[in-house]
Amino acid sequence: xxxxxxxxxxxxxxxxxxxxxxxxxxxxxxxxxxxxxxxxxxxxxxxxxxxxxxxxxxxxxxxxxxxxxxxxxxxxxxxxxxxxxxxxxxxxxxxxxxxxxxxxxxxxxxxxxxxxxxxxxxxxxxxxxxxxxxxxxxxxxxxxxxxxxxxxxxxxxxxxxxxxxxxxxxxxxxxxxxxxxxxxxxxxxxxxxxxxxxxxx
Amino acid sequence: xxxxxxxxxxxxxxxxxxxxxxxxxxxxxxxxxxxxxxxxxxxxxxxxxxxxxxxxxxxxxxxxxxxxxxxxxxxxxxxxxxxxxxxxxxxxxxxxxxxxxxxxxxxxxxxxxxxxxxxxxxxxxxxxxxxxxxxxxxxxxxxxxxxxxxxxxxxxxxxxxxxxxxxxxxxxxxxxxxxxxxxxxxxxxxxxxxxxxxxxxxxxxxxxxxxxxxxxxxxxxxxxxxxxxxxxxxxxxxxxxxxxxxxxxxxxxxxxxxxxxxxxxxxxxxxxxxxxxxxxxxxxxxxxxxxxxxxxxxxxxxxxxxxxxxxxxxxxxxxxxxxxxxxxxxxxxxxxxxxxxxxxxxxxxxxxxxxxxxxxxxxxxxxxxxxxxxxxxxxxxxxxxxxxxxxxxxxxxxxxxxxxxxxxxxxxxxxxxxxxxxxxxxxxxxxxxxxxxxxxxxxxxxxxxxxxxxxxxxxxxxx
Numbered sequence: 285x286x287x288x289x290x291x292x293x294x295x296x297x298x299x300x301x302x303x304x305x306x307x308x309x310x311x312x313x314x315x316x317x318x319x320x321x322x323x324x325x326x327x328x329x330x331x332x333x334x335x336x337x338x339x340x341x342x343x344x345x346x347x348x349x350x351x352x353x354x355x356x357x358x359x360x361x362x363x364x365x366x367x368x369x370x371x372x373x374x375x376x377x378x379x380x381x382x383x384x385x386x387x388x389x390x391x392x393x394x395x396x397x398x399x400x401x402x403x404x405x406x407x408x409x410x411x412x413x414x415x416x417x418x419x420x421x422x423x424x425x426x427x428x429x430x431x432x433x434x435x436x437x438x439x440x441x442x443x444x445x446x447x448x449x450x451x452x453x454x455x456x457x458x459x460x461x462x463x464x465x466x467x468x469x470x471x472x473x474x475x476x477x478x479x480x481x482x483x484x485x
Numbered sequence: 486x487x488x489x490x491x492x493x494x495x496x497x498x499x500x501x502x503x504x505x506x507x508x509x510x511x512x513x514x515x516x517x518x519x520x521x522x523x524x525x526x527x528x529x530x531x532x533x534x535x536x537x538x539x540x541x542x543x544x545x546x547x548x549x550x551x552x553x554x555x556x557x558x559x560x561x562x563x564x565x566x567x568x569x570x571x572x573x574x575x576x577x578x579x580x581x582x583x584x585x586x587x588x589x590x591x592x593x594x595x596x597x598x599x600x601x602x603x604x605x606x607x608x609x610x611x612x613x614x615x616x617x618x619x620x621x622x623x624x625x626x627x628x629x630x631x632x633x634x635x636x637x638x639x640x641x642x643x644x645x646x647x648x649x650x651x652x653x654x655x656x657x658x659x660x661x662x663x664x665x666x667x668x669x670x671x672x673x674x675x676x677x678x679x680x681x682x683x684x685x686x687x688x689x690x691x692x693x694x695x696x697x698x699x700x701x702x703x704x705x706x707x708x709x710x711x712x713x714x715x716x717x718x719x720x721x722x723x724x725x726x727x728x729x730x731x732x733x734x735x736x737x738x739x740x741x742x743x744x745x746x747x748x749x750x751x752x753x754x755x756x757x758x759x760x761x762x763x764x765x766x767x768x769x770x771x772x773x774x775x776x777x778x779x780x781x782x783x784x785x786x787x788x789x790x791x792x793x794x795x796x797x798x799x800x801x802x803x804x805x806x807x808x809x810x811x812x813x814x815x816x817x818x819x820x821x822x823x824x825x826x827x828x829x830x831x832x833x834x835x836x837x838x839x840x841x842x843x844x845x846x847x848x849x850x851x852x853x854x855x856x857x858x859x860x861x862x863x864x865x866x867x868x869x870x871x872x873x874x875x876x877x878x879x880x881x882x883x884x885x886x887x888x889x890x891x892x893x894x895x896x897x898x899x900x901x902x903x904x905x906x907x908x909x910x911x912x913x914x915x916x917x918x919x920x921x922x923x924x925x926x927x928x929x930x931x932x933x934x935x936x937x938x939x940x941x942x943x944x945x946x947x948x
Contacts, residue, residue, distance in 0.1 A: 364635055368684050368778065368797070375798020375848070376776055381517075384510035392508070396515040402634050402684075404515060425847040426797050 328459035330446045334432035334469050336456035339421035343433055344414045346448045353439035354415035354448065356393070356408050359470040362430035365403035370426025371419040372396055372406055388418050410436070430469065437465050526628070530671025531659050533608070533626045540615040540622055542595025546929030549591055551641040551690035551734050552782070553883070553927075558835050560885035560928050565948045568888075570912040575898065575933070577916060578943045579619030583936065584610075586638030586654075589881070589925035590934045590941065592616060593644045593663065597927075597934060599941065600651045602637035609653035611642065613666060616932060619943060623666045629655055635685050636938055639732070641925055643693040648713045650698050654686035656730070658700060660713055670716025672700075674730075679704035681729050683751075688732025688780055692746075694759065701748045703730035708746060708757045710765060720765030726772065728752035732780040740789055741808045749774065749783045749793055756806065756813070769813035773820075774802050781833040784841070786861055790818070796830025796846050798823070803864060819864065824850040826865035827857060831879045831923055835889075836861070840868065840905040842889065844877050854878055856891060858905065871908050875899075881925045881935075890946070892926060892935050895919050898944070916942065 332343075332354065343354035367380050372394050377386040382396055393412035397405045408431075415433060423431035449457035460467065552558045567574065584602040591598045597614040603626065610626035631637045631654055643650040644663060651659045658672040674680040680702040683689075692699040697719060698711040707724035711717065728750035735748045737759065744759040745768055755770035776799040784792040789808075794801040800822040807814045819826075823846050827834065834843035841859050845852040854876035858868040871877070878894030888911065889903045896919025902909040919937035927934045931947020 366635070366684075370797065379512070380777075381512035382510055382514035383512045387510060392510050398515045398517045401518060402632065404517075421848075425853075 327462040329437060329442050329462050329465045330435050330440065330449060330457055331460045331465060331467050332433050332435060333456045333458055333467055334429075334434070336454045337417070337420065337433055338454040338456070339417035339424065339433075340453055341416050341418075342451050342453075343448050344416040346451050347415070348441065348443065348447050349439055351413075352415040352448075353435055353441070354433050355410050355413045355436050355439075356415065356417070356419055356431055357434045357466075357468065358406060358408055359430045359432070359468060360405075361470045362428045363406065364428050364430075365399065365405060366427065367402055367404055369396070369404065369406060369423070371423030371431040373422075375422070375426075388422050390414075390416060390418065394419060406431075432469050434466055434468065526630075528627060528629050528655075528657055528673060530627050530657050530673065531625055531661065531668035532628070533624075534666060534668070535624045535626075536666075537621045537623060540595065540617070540620070542615065542617055544595035544616055544930045546932075547593050547644075548927035548929045548934075549593060549645065550643040550692065551589070551925060552833065556736055556782075558833070558883045558925075559837070560883065563885040563928070564931050566886040566888055566931060566946045567948050568911060570900070570914055575914060575916075575944045575946050578932065578945050580917075580940055580942045581614060581619050581621070583939060583941050584637060585633060585938050586636035587921070587924040587936075587938065588638035589641040589936070590927045591642045591644045591649075592927050592929040592932075592934065593646075595930075596622070597943075598642045598644055598649055600638055600640050600642050600653065602631060602654060604633075604637075607631070609638075609651075609657060609659075611649065611651050611659065611661065611666070616930065616943070625659070625661050625666045625668065627653075627657070627659075627671075629653060629657065631655065631686070636921070637686060639686060639688045639924075641690040641927075643691045643698075645693045645696075645713075647696075648693060648698075650691045650693050650713065652687050652689060652691050652700070655682055656680045656687050656702070658691065658698070658711075660698060660711075660716065669714065670711075672711065672716065674700070674702040674704070678702035678706050678709075683730055683732055684778060685732075687730070688734075689730060690734040692735050692737075694737065694746075699735055699746055699759075701730060701735055701750065703728055703750060707750065707755065707767075708735070708748060708765070722757050722765050722767060726753055726770065728755070732778065734782045736782050736785060738785040738791075740785075740787075740806060743768070743808070747783045747785055747791065749779050749781075749795075751775070751777065751779060754783060754791070754793060754804070769806055769815050771804060771815040771817075773815075773817050774804070780831045781829045784834055784836060786836075790861065792827075792834065792841070792861065792864065794827070794829045794834070794843075796823075796828075796848075798848060799828075801826060801828045801864065821865060823848050824852075826867070827859045832881050832925070835882065835884060835903075837884060837889075837903050838905050842882070842903065844880065844882065844891070846879075856882075856901075856908070858908075868905070869908050871901075871910075875908065875910070879921075879923050881923065883926050883928060885928050885946075890926065890928075890933060892922050893919075894922050894937075896922055896937055898933075898935070900946075916944065 608626040656674040706721040708722040710719040733749040753772040779795040803819040830846035856871040880892040882891040896917040922937035
């Protein structure tokens with residue numbers, strides 16, 4: 285009978301494996317805890333009520349971020365997919381085309397794509413969008429209002445005293461729970477500010 | 486060394502193109518496809534008929550076409566209507582489901598005619614209902630494929646004692662006998678005149694003038710007259726200017742004793758002789774009025790002025806047509822944006838007691854969607870508005886028995902006293918949870934017909 289001990293290399297491997305498992309468990313637990321805390325947090329963030337917004341253009345100029353943390357978002361389930369899109373084309377355009385002189389957006393941040401007769405899809409390029417709301421005004425005036433502004437929380441610094449909220453003429457800026465930070469048209473309806481009506485981000 | 490550095494920097498500055506990351510915005514980036522309007526099986530206009538029942542009615546009232554018998558949206562000889570509403574008033578007498586659209590009804594002696602689109606069977610359908618109970622009496626239909634595009638149907642039939650004339654979403658004209666619904670003839674304006682189907686489908690409401698059907702195809706003929714009985718084309722007005730069909734409708738006008746038809750097309754506005762040796766000839770035209778989408782009809786005044794208006798940022802224009810030695814001169818008196826005076830997106834202004842009423846479009850600034858009153862002599866000066874609490878969307882309006890009825894997009898009906906000096910609201914009631922209630926209304930025998938995008942309602946407004 286021999287009382288041989290396992291090689292040291294095996295113990296080390298087991299130790300490392302156990303350590304890794306422990307680290308993974310702690311990480312997962314940590315992430316879960318943070319997520320839980322965030323999801324039940326009473327912290328508030330800024331957001332724009334799209335039904336109050338009057339497309340004044342201040343979101344583009346007053347935000348401390350350059351370009352603004354406010355971007356246009358598109359509610360595709362509301363969009364009419366029109367050829368003559370009031371959010372994409374200037375009023376009374378020369379032609380319904382992608383030519384620069386026909387586009388309403390000053391930074392060409394809306395991509396127009398033909399789907400099939402008679403439908404066109406409009407997608408916002410957030411890197412180019414400056415939050416000027418020209419497209420929102422056009423869409424609201426001549427379309428379904430599917431284009432609207434939202435504060436993007438991957439950019440927003442969430443200043444306690446939001447520089448845009450101070451000057452918003454429509455009082456459209458409001459604080460909403462951090463776990464439901466967006467008020468997207470379609471999921472969010474006019475006057476619907478209760479928690480269950482806020483669309484999760 | 487310093488010199489070399491400066492030279493290097495200078496070369497770098499010269500060579501560097503700070504705009505090389507820019508992308509050009511040029512036509513065609515959307516990969517627009519070719520128009521598929523002609524794709525699909527041939528359309529056999531009026532191929533189907535279904536009889537559901539018969540009806541005899543003692544009702545004698547009529548609303549025979551878009552904007553009524555006199556093309557002014559005013560019901561003449563209306564029976565007395567209620568001055569106020571209490572409780573459940575005004576009562577909804579009946580309602581019927583319709584295909585998604587904005588087509589308004591016409592009324593003739595107890596019968597209601599609507600040009601509908603059956604989304605299940607994929608058919609244009611002229612439907613006849615009893616005005617008394619909403620029961621469908623018959624339907625004349627034909628198969629035509631459409632894709633939803635903010636509704637399909639959007640035209641009001643023209644009705645005379647003998648005929649019903651319709652235009653379907655893809656410019657198919659159909660004429661049937663009024664009583665029986667028997668097919669008389671059909672005309673595909675896309676095939677015959679190379680009409681370009683307007684955005685969101687046809688909005689032009691057809692005209693019956695005596696026994697003639699008057700239509701504005703655009704394409705190879707800007708206007709045509711067709712004999713209602715036989716379908717024979719009586720005259721065609723050439724279209725050298727390449728004007729296109731708009732959503733506007735032809736309006737009759739008599740200027741200095743000369744009867745003509747006025748049409749606000751895409752590309753311009755024109756007047757076509759309606760009588761005499763030059764019938765069907767262009768008397769005057771102007772390309773000063775040229776917008777991509779034109780829905781309201783021209784409002785013509787006895788002094789030669791014509792008020793033109795359109796939505797989508799177009800604004801309005803007042804022109805003056807002056808006869809001079811057998812010719813006609815057209816002058817632009819005013820042109821302005823929607824924020825600077827009366828403008829309309831969908832409906833046509835009403836002229837009443839020397840003033841004009843209309844609902845402003847959404848891009849009219851603070852006046853958006855408000856009813857306003859102006860004088861035709863100064864359309865930029867607003868006499869009164871319905872105020873910021875009186876917004877009506879893009880909804881229709883008409884006048885009967887000294888009362889004006891306005892329907893908001895969401896199904897709220899408002900009754901006001903039309904007045905040249907101030908806004909006087911008499912009653913208001915939310916009738917139903919409506920969506921896009923934009924179709925022109927009709928009224929006869931104290932029954933007001935109105936609809937939203939999917940349902941038509943008959944409302945009792947009589948005393």
